Amino acid sequence: MELTSPKRNLGDVIFKYTTMLFAVIVLALILLMGFEMYQDSKPSIAKFGWGFLTGTKWDPVQDVYGALPFIFGTLASSALALVIALPLSLGIAIYLSELAPPSLERPLSFLIELLAGIPSIVYGLWGVFVLVPWIRTSIEPFFSRTLGFLPLFHGAPYGFGMLAAGLILSIMVLPIVASISRDVLKSVPQTQREASLGLGATKWQSIRLILKDAKSGILGATLLGLGRAIGETMAVTMVIGNTPKISYSLFDPGYTMASVLANEFTEATSSMYVSSLVEIALILFVVTIVVNMLARILVWSFTKSQR
Amino acid sequence: MLFLCYASTLIAILPLILIFAYTVNRGAAYLSLDFFIQMPKPVGETGGGMANAIVGTLILVTTGSVIGLPIGVMTGIYLAEFGVNKFAYAVRFMTDVLSGVPSIVAGVVAYGLVVVPMKHFSALAGGVAMAILMIPTVTRTTEEMIRLVPNSYREAGLALGIPQWKTTMQIVVRTAFRGIITGILLAIARIAGETAPLLFTALGNRFWSTSLDQPIASLTVFIYDYAKAPFEDWNNQAWTAALVLIILISTLSIAVRVVTRSRYQQR
Numbered sequence: 227m228e229l230t231s232p233k234r235n236l237g238d239v240i241f242k243y244t245t246m247l248f249a250v251i252v253l254a255l256i257l258l259m260g261f262e263m264y265q266d267s268k269p270s271i272a273k274f275g276w277g278f279l280t281g282t283k284w285d286p287v288q289d290v291y292g293a294l295p296f297i298f299g300t301l302a303s304s305a306l307a308l309v310i311a312l313p314l315s316l317g318i319a320i321y322l323s324e325l326a327p328p329s330l331e332r333p334l335s336f337l338i339e340l341l342a343g344i345p346s347i348v349y350g351l352w353g354v355f356v357l358v359p360w361i362r363t364s365i366e367p368f369f370s371r372t373l374g375f376l377p378l379f380h381g382a383p384y385g386f387g388m389l390a391a392g393l394i395l396s397i398m399v400l401p402i403v404a405s406i407s408r409d410v411l412k413s414v415p416q417t418q419r420e421a422s423l424g425l426g427a428t429k430w431q432s433i434r435l436i437l438k439d440a441k442s443g444i445l446g447a448t449l450l451g452l453g454r455a456i457g458e459t460m461a462v463t464m465v466i467g468n469t470p471k472i473s474y475s476l477f478d479p480g481y482t483m484a485s486v487l488a489n490e491f492t493e494a495t496s497s498m499y500v501s502s503l504v505e506i507a508l509i510l511f512v513v514t515i516v517v518n519m520l521a522r523i524l525v526w527s528f529t530k531s532q533r
Numbered sequence: 534m535l536f537l538c539y540a541s542t543l544i545a546i547l548p549l550i551l552i553f554a555y556t557v558n559r560g561a562a563y564l565s566l567d568f569f570i571q572m573p574k575p576v577g578e579t580g581g582g583m584a585n586a587i588v589g590t591l592i593l594v595t596t597g598s599v600i601g602l603p604i605g606v607m608t609g610i611y612l613a614e615f616g617v618n619k620f621a622y623a624v625r626f627m628t629d630v631l632s633g634v635p636s637i638v639a640g641v642v643a644y645g646l647v648v649v650p651m652k653h654f655s656a657l658a659g660g661v662a663m664a665i666l667m668i669p670t671v672t673r674t675t676e677e678m679i680r681l682v683p684n685s686y687r688e689a690g691l692a693l694g695i696p697q698w699k700t701t702m703q704i705v706v707r708t709a710f711r712g713i714i715t716g717i718l719l720a721i722a723r724i725a726g727e728t729a730p731l732l733f734t735a736l737g738n739r740f741w742s743t744s745l746d747q748p749i750a751s752l753t754v755f756i757y758d759y760a761k762a763p764f765e766d767w768n769n770q771a772w773t774a775a776l777v778l779i780i781l782i783s784t785l786s787i788a789v790r791v792v793t794r795s796r797y798q799q800r
Contacts, residue, residue, distance in 0.1 A: 241698030242615055248607035249624045252668060256627050259638070259665070262645045317541025325538060334542075336790065341549040343786050345726025347753045348775045351760050352552045355559075355768070397548045404545065430534045450633070457635025459729035460757065484637050484729070491641070491733045507641040511634060518633035522626070 260511065267505035269498055278505060284470045284486075286495070291502035293509065295470040299388075299480035300510075303462060304455035306392030306476070311400045312448060316437075318400075319407035319444075324419075324433055335405070342401035350464035353394045358385040358465055365389070366477055381477040386467035389476040394465055395455045403451035406525065410443030411436060413532045446524030453517040457510065459484040483510045553779070560776025563769045568777070573739050573755075579766040583774055585741050589656070589750035592743060593735060594725050596660025601667040602717060608668075609675025609713075614701055616676070625676075632669035639665040640730035648734060656742075656749035659735025666727060667720040674716025678709040715789045722785040726778060728753035752778050 274281065274291065281292015318338070322331055362385030369379045414436050422432040437444070467479020468489055483506050494500045571582030608628070612621055643662035648654055682705045690700030706713070728751075731737070736748040737758065743749075752774050759771035 235696045235698075237699070238697045241701070242611075245607050245611035246615065246620075248604050249611045249621070251604055252608050252631075252672065253624050253627055255665065255668070256631055258646075259634075259642045262642050263638075266645050314541045314545040317538045318545050321538045321542045325535065334546075337546065338549075340783060340786060341546075341553065343722060343726075343782055344549075344552065345728070345753065345778060345782065347726065347728040347756050348556060348779060349552065351756060351771055351775050352555060354760055356551075356555060397552075400545050401549070453633045457633070457637070459635065459637045460753075464757075464760065484635055487637050487641065488729055488732055491644070492736070504641060504645070507638050511638045514633055514635055514638075515630050518630050519626075521633075522629050 260508075263504050263508040263511060267501050267508050270501035270505045273498065274502075278502070279509075282472065286490075286499050289496055289498050291498070293483070293502075293506055295472050296481055296483040296486050296506060297509070298472045299391075299466065299470075300456055300482040300484070302388060302480065303391040303395055303466065303482055304452055306388065307395030307399055307455045308448060308452060310392065310396035311403055311451065314396075315400050315404035315407055315447075315451075316444070318404040319411055320433055320437075322404075322408045323411040324429075324436070335408070338401045338405060342405070346398065346458060346460045349394055349398055350461035353390060353461055353465040357394060358390050361385045361390050361393070370477075377474050378476055380475040381473075383477055384467065384479065386465055387477050387479045388466065388473075391462045391466040391480065391482070392476070394461045395458055398458060398461060399451040399455050402454055403447050406447035406450055407440075407444050410440050410447060410525065410528060413443070413529045414439050415532060440528070442524050443528035446521045446528065449517055449521035449524065453514050453521060456517065457484060457514050459488050463488045483507075556772065556775050556779060559769070559772035560774075560779075563773045564776065568770070568773055572741060576764075581770075583750075583752065583755055583770070585738065586750040586752045586755045586774070587777070588741075588743065589735070589738070590725060590752045592656055592745075592749060593659045593663060593731070593751055594721055596656060596745065597663025597667055597724055598717075598721065600660060601664030601720075602671060604664075605668045605671025605720070606675050606713065606717075608672045610679060610701065610706065612672070612676040613679035614705070625673075628669040628672045631665075632673075635729070636662075636666055636727050637729035637732075639663075640732060640734055643730065643734045651746075654734060654736035654748040655746055656735050657745045659731045659749065659751070660745070662730035662734050663724040663727065666730065667724050670720040670723060671716055674719065675709075675713050678712030678716065679705060681712065682708045711792060715793050718785050718789050722782045722789075725785075726753060726782055728757055732757075 270278065270291065278291065278293055279297065280294055282294045283290050283292050284295060322334060326334060362383050366383030366385070366389070370383065373379050418436060418439060419432055422435050427435070462482055463485035466482060466485060468481050468485060469479040470481045471478070473480070487503055487507055491503055494503055567580065568582040569587060570584050572584055574581030608624065612625055615621065616625065639662045642665065643658045647658035647661050686704055686708060687700055690704045691697065731751055731754050735751060735754070737754040738748045738750045756771045756774045759767040759774070762768065
């Protein structure tokens with residue numbers, strides 16, 4: 227798209243390098259973010275080394291910090307959220323791209339995008355006052371009665387805990403996964419559908435073929451949802467119970483990397499405490515960057531290959 | 534099997550609608566003029582409003598925009614007009630990646646960059662965190678909107694002997710202006726609802742403050758504090774604040790819809 231006037235004019239050169247300067251700022255900003263956090267977490271990295279990732283003790287009084295309970299909490303809540311959200315988002319994506327009449331598709335897509343814009347604090351508010359009481363009085367007693375012999379459903383029904391976090395996260399990542407999967411499915415060429423239907427496939431069989439084609443793109447969409455779930459802070463902090471322990475029961479309270487930052491950063495007294503919290507932020511930064519890079523590469527290469 | 538697709542669409546949309554309806558219901562019950570013009574009452578007294586938080590959110594969003602918009606828009610222009618080289622690909626990729634970085638991480642960075650050197654929490658630090666969060670959205674939409682401008686416009690400008698920078702700024706960018714504004718509004722809608730990056734940058738404030746140098750109140754942090762508080766009156770006010778926030782954000786995104794739709798239908 228680069229067009230140049232035959233006469234190289236000084237204004238053009240200045241203009242090009244001025245805009246480029248801002249692009250350099252963006253790139254530098256990302257590097258600066260990583261460098262800043264690395265610098266601030268040095269004391270903690272020096273003291274705990276890799277043991278920080280596997281330590282289970284989080285004790286500000288003795289100044290001993292291990293991040294495993296938070297890493298576990300982040301992974302468990304995100305995994306739970308995806309297990310719930312993925313089938314539903316696929317259903318919506320298939321509905322919107324293959325089944326919905328055009329008159330319904332636009333308003334539905336709009337509704338989903340609008341709801342994706344609800345701030346996370348509002349989800350948290352709803353979680354505290356509606357979802358958690360509902361889990362405490364109906365869902366958890368139901369699972370204890372019917373599936374209580376599984377370790378997954380042990381313990382007292384507090385309401386606040388991993389189950390609430392997983393549910394609220396699944397509601398939050400759903401619009402993202404659904405709308406990107408819809409875009410991915412829509413980018414599968416129309417001829418594929420015509421070919422399979424023309425060979426006598428039923429609508430469902432033809433959709434299965436399209437899903438097979440779109441596998442890598444859908445995986446990318448899922449990873450983007452995972453990235454969002456890992457970094458989600460407010461809603462999770464408000465419902466997960468904020469207790470740094472590793473438990474296999476969905477009823478027990480947990481803690482995530484993002485929530486420990488939200489809760490303890492302003493209260494951190496010793497410099498080692500702050501440094502350990504910044505190290506958690508650094509881990510979160512690196513993990514979300516890796517997850518997002520993978521996701522982008524998958525979605526990009528998929529939509530490119532379909533053209 | 535197709536039935537499952539219909540069912541999952543319903544199941545998925547239901548909680549979202551419930552959240553929306555519940556917020557409107559609870560929030561509207563305590564919505565009054567006082568909410569907008571009164572200050573928060575001291576602990577123990579009922580009533581009062583969030584005038585300082587509404588102004589605070591506006592100040593934070595403005596500060597974030599003043600820092601973030603020039604960087605985002607100029608980078609977008611660079612990527613659209615000169616973006617066929619390895620450096621531009623790297624920038625494009627990194628802005629995509631930056632858009633996935635959790636907002637709380639932006640808060641930690643702003644804490645290290647602004648709060649630590651200044652030695653206290655401030656509205657400026659909150660604005661920096663918000664700027665970091667809005668740059669990727671603004672950059673990418675600016676780029677996409679400028680790319681939509683047909684190449685013949687550029688050729689026409691250059692053929693008339695207008696220097697390239699003037700062609701870009703006065704013809705191409707002006708043509709894409711509405712689209713760029715759209716991207717900016719979307720980015721503002723996103724950061725107006727952020728809480729996590731403000732917790733340890735802008736902190737929050739129960740008193741009136743408009744100084745960039747001091748901690749400042751915001752609607753979102755008020756919702757967080759009031760939701761945790763053991764007073765029913767505060768909980769009710771949290772719902773009202775949530776409603777005001779949702780109305781603000783939805784208005785922005787609906788406005789964006791209306792603007793972009795009329796644009797594409799004209800073509």
